[in-house]
Amino acid sequence: MSRFFTSPREKVGAAADLDTAASGFSRRNLLGGALAGVALATAASSGAATAAVPARKQGSRSMANEPFNQVDTVKIGLIGLGNRGMGMLGSWVSVPGAQVVAVCDIRGDRATRAADRVANAGKPRPREYGGSDASFQKMLDTEELDLVYIATPWEFHHAQGKAALKAGAHVGVELPIATELDELWDLVDTSEQTRKHLFLMENCSYGRNELAMLKMAHDGVFGEITSGHGGYLHDLRSLLFNDGYYTDDWRRIWHTKSVASFYPMHGLAPIAAAMDINRGDRLTTLTATASAPRGLADYRERFVPRDHRSWKEEYINGDLVTCMISTANGRMIRAExxxxxxxxxxxxxxxxxSRGIFEDYVGADATGARVYAEPIHSGDTWRGASALRAEYDHWLWKDLEGPAAGGGHGGMDYILQWRIVQQMRTGQVPDIDVYDSAAWCAPVPLSVASIEKGGRPVEVPDFTRGEWKKLRLGLDSVRTAMPAVV
Structure with missing residues (x-):
């Protein structure tokens, strides 16, 4: 039993849905029925229309708790070899049991450079596909792939992800997996029909602080979890106007055509995991607001020559887009x-x-986080999170800290890639599934819907079609080994 708090899961452990959960759970902190009832009543009176949940396609069934088909070597094909795709290539090559067998980019020279890098690392040279916008389909039609990794501009994710599923591969997609609700549903349905997993490459879910926070939350360190706050706050102005960094200006162009919250997932996903979203709770309503779009135009005015093509653009995406998201069990998430x-x-x-708070706060201590939790803390002073992080350090970081050091974003890229390959080689259920991915990406289109309605709430669809009520494993996983490479 937790030394901090007896969670509702411990109190009602005999409940049928909770008994279906896999062994090895940390203690969960699902709120009691009374608070959940208040939340549902509030949602019903908010004015948000009930989100349509289409019937499951004939012959399909849920992918929740569906294990990967076990393979000895994970054969990987890469689509998109710009900054992100090339940045992830090194770890795909170095993870034990992974083999990059095909690389693809609409620009054929990028595929050649990627193939050169793999060969220079002493691995078999992957086959190259490129030169047209149909090259990815040729790769999918030609190769027998276990995993397809997609790192193209956002507008291509849905079509390429669906095509990879239909080609018989599991699919990892950079953020977001799709930008429209019907596309999200289509990927859910296609995953269920093909019996292949599609998941968001949400590297921040594997951050060391994020995973430690997850374990603390599940062990009751903070009492009953009531709220969370996360986001993606990153000054990209110089990169957005850096010719060539984002090919064909694709990312800056999005600021001229949509008011969406483009990229809240880095902050939302770890909070959702700590709250067991889709694993005992679910997102129900979203309300979005946006500040005026001033930042990009001001930067252009000061730093971009007048003959630059960006002067023909008008930016409509608010500088700060905030989504307030409620859950079925009465929690609130702010995603920015x-x-x-x-x-x-x-x-x-x-x-x-109810008994504490964890907050990443750069400069607080070496971990970059601060914490306050009763009864171990008292008074009115933040504490550095080092001691608690050491106690709740996730097994992935304990086992992989050395190899991860060479990976991007402080090592969490490597942790994510290693874990995907390991789960496929051992036939485990993925930490992140298509339902998590759809829910985390839903704020992209839903923020548009809410903003266009003057900030009124909109319903978040239940992509699980009722499976969210069952508590099950996710990122709070049980330690397992990577099989030896024969």
Whole structure:
């Protein structure tokens, strides 16, 4: 039993849905029925229309708790070899039991450079596909792939992800997996029909602080979890106007055509995992607001020559887009996106409950986080999170800290890639599934719907079609080994 708090899961452990959960759970802190009832009543009176849940396609069934088909070597094909795709290539090559067998980019020279890098690392040279917008389909039609990794501009994710599923591969997609609700549903349905997993490559879910926070929350360190706050706050102005960094200006162009919260997932996903979203709770309503779009135009005015093509653009995406999201069990999540104003990088990463709070706060101590939790703390002073993080350090970081050091984003890229390959080689259930991915990406289109309605709430669909009520494993996983490479 937790030394902090007896969770509702411990109190009602005989409940049928909870008994279906796999062994090895940390203690969960699902709120009691009374508070959940208040939340549902509030949602019903908010004015938000009930989100349509289409019937499951004939012959399909849920992918929740569906294990990967076990393979000895994970054969990987890469689609998209710009900054992100090339940045992830090194770890795909170095993870034990992974083999990059095909690389693809509409620009054929990028595929050649990627193949050269793999060969220079002493691995078999992957086959190259490129030169047209149909090259990815040729790769899918030609190769027998276990995993397809997609790192193209956002507008291509849905079509390429669906095509990879239909080709018989599991699919990892960079953020977001799709930008429209019907596309999200289509990926859910296609995953269920093909019996292949599609998941968001949400590297921040594997951050060391995020995973430690998850374990603390599940062990009751903060009491009953009531709220969370996360986001993607990153000054990208210089990169958005850096010719060539984002091919064909694709990312800046999004600021001229949509008011969406483009990228809240880095902050939202770790909070959702700590709250067992889709694993005992679910997102129900979203309300979005946006500040005026001033940052990019101001940067252009000061730093971009007048003959630059960007002067033909009008930016409509608010500098700060905030989504307030409620859950079925009465919790609240604030998810933010801001890449257009001067500020140091932050994902915020805060979880709060009846007995304490965890907050990533750069400069607080060596971990970059601060914490306050009763009864171990008292008074009115933040504490550095080092001691608690050491106690609740996730097994992935304990086992992989050395190899991860060479990976991107402080090592969490490597942790994510290693874990995907390990789960496929051992036939485990993925930590992140298509339902998590759809729910975490739903704020992209839903923020547009809410903002266009003057900030009124909109319903978040239940992509699980009722499976969310069952508590099950996710990122709070049980230690397992990577099989030896024969």
């Amino acid at each position: 996106h801001n890449v257009s104003q001067p500020r140091p990088y932050s994902r915020i990463n805060t979880i709060e409950g």
